[in-house]
Amino acid sequence: MASKVSLKKNLSSMQVLKTLKLLMEGDYTMQEIVDKLNTKEDDVIFNNSVISKYINTCRSLGFDIPKIHNKYYIATLPFGINISDVETDLIKTLYNTAKNELSSNCFKVFDGLVKKINRYANKKITRVDKDTYQFACEIFEQAIKRRRKINLLFKNNIKMDCIPLSIVYTENKTFFKVYNKRERMIDWNRLSGIEILQESYKYPYKNQQIVVYALKNKLAQRYELRENEELKSFEDGIKVIINKDEPQEELFSRLLRYDTDCEIMSPKFYRDDMKQLIEDTLANYGA
């Protein structure tokens, strides 16, 4: 007959391991973790409080498990795979070859393999808040240096894959300047997380965003150019200004103030964005 010790196991330990195993399979919210773990038990034994404790147990040993968008992500495991940038590029080459040269069924299998490897690979992902702000900036700069794309996770649950360009500090705010179809200035306050993706980018992106706008009437007369601006022309009472590199949100906010005395001339997407902004604002009033 087996001794008592040989049969004994520790339930709390098992629950910690079950929690870890689940998180290694996917990114889940607290509720999802509780629900998923309890479905496999005879009784309800998992709740928010114990799950928090179990996640903290993992964290205390150096498992990096940030909570972003209310979901828990496993960023690094002490026994995870460290995939270098060079190796990431090799996997990418294989992935593209499978995608372009194998049948769709084969590619599906390959895609599954890459996803599996990614789950076990230690990642650079961080929550963005006041406590982690410095680290988020470091991650962003690391991505620029390593020429890796990033995934920005917004507080409103939107995700955006983009190219990191620079961090722009203004008097009151910090912006992450990124490229996604066009250059964008993202106020870090809008973010809940940043993840460095494995995908690299090769194209040199022009870092400077030039916006041309026109001012008329009295505003044109009295407007004083800012440090980042130059005068393109001043004819027939219309002042055309070239603005360089001003965070879009700040520029829009300022130009809205100039109401009908101001018109964005280029680039077209800035005109479109401004139009949309005006329409959205109007919609607030049911107009």
Next chain:
Amino acid sequence: MFKQAVKSELGQVSLTGVRSLVLLGLLIQAPRSLEEIKRLFVNLNIMDESNSYDILRIDINTLKAMGCEISRASKKTDFKYVLEKHPFVLKIDKDEIDILKKTFKKIKNKTDIETLVQYDELFEKLAGCVANEDIKQSLIGLCSLKSHNIEKIREYNKYCKAHKILTILYKSPASNEREKMEVATEKLGFKNDKVYIYGFDINKKLAVMLHIKRIVAITSARENDDNYSSEKIKTKFILKDFTVAGLEENEKIIEKNEKGYLIEGEYHNEFLAMQRILSFGSSCILLEPTDLKEKIVETLKKMKEIYNG
């Protein structure tokens, strides 16, 4: 692998959970005896010296209950617990290995040696992360240079990149005799699962491809001050389709017309050009150079003869 626990913080976590996770990590690293585990646990502040080994036995049972396969500590295992399998490991299926193999096959002949070394390192790393021995061996089997001395490859690659002239003692494949050659190196290439030094034999005035496993010794290396190099064989051919193979890095599509793709290829020597053109079979029509075209026709005729006989 793990950081030392701060005793004051242990109240906020599951101590037994901490022990299980650490134990898992330690066993993933290497087989361990109970004494070793206890010593490491004590060092990490997660066990007291006075605690009995039974605590560790329970931790081992816990891992087993979670699906870990841990062999008994016996004389055979040097009284160490060996983690054979565990559910926290990267699991790669046979199907996935097969597709990985297919995919890698598509690119490995077009890949330079340095990158092939990197692929080998990647496959070895993945092999180190899987538990299943067959899968592990399959991943190692993917390494193209596994039968080669990587250090030698790196050394030869350095010479080739610097286009050095090497004095080589080479075991000729024709005679199996050792011969001394002076070769102006051009590149280190991978072809048909073999690594070759591509270069120019400055005494015989011939483009050569030396299988590195036949190199007995390199007795000297000097600068290529006279800029010796082999003359490449330039070809133009029509490829009706790409069903046979993709293009090599030394081939490019010039145009696409109703007949297929007009391709320009540049080969290290006539032999390689011939091999390549023939390998396309009926999908390929060589247009230039005329003398090679004649040789291809001649060769094909001879081949036909074989089947006629």
